[in-house]
Amino acid sequence: MTLQPVTAGDPRFRDWMRRYREEITGEAPSDAWLDRYLDVLFADQGTHRHVFWAVDKSRKVGFVVTVLSKHWADKSHTQGVIGEFFIYPEYRREGLGRRLAQALIEWFKTNGADDIQSGVVAGNVRGLRFWEAMGFQIARYALQYRPDRPREPEEED
Secondary structure (H helix, E strand, C coil), X not given: CEEEECCCCCHHHHHHHHHHHHHHHCCCCCHHHHHHHHHHHHHCECCCEEEXXXXXXXXXXXXXXXXXXXXXXXXXXXXXXXXXXXXXXXHCCCCHHHHHHHHHHHHHHHCCCCEEEECCCCCCHHHHHHHHHCCCCXXXXXXXXXXXXXXXXXXXX
């Protein structure tokens, strides 16, 4: 598995980001929202934000969005953050997610990360189990104030 930088404006990446956002939110984002999101995403490409294709045997099988930056309070500490992590549905259950995660962890280590963080959307038990199997541990819970929205049901194992 190799990590290949995504070029800003790549229409294939735009299509796959739309599919990813639809999968995690339950609805496709508007074109205006997606265009703004991609503009922001690529504004820092190659500095502290890195957007990569996951390439396996010359096939693009997914993508990942990462951040590598100095800790806000301790500039001697470098943090790696996995923001978006997506294996295309037709390539799932083949071990490619594990191989992408391993390649990404190696990339972070090579680039000086002292720690690596990942997040999982509430209710995504399968995603949580995946990251735990990769050696990640729950370090904190993040909560959002949403008094007018119903609670998300938890996914079954």
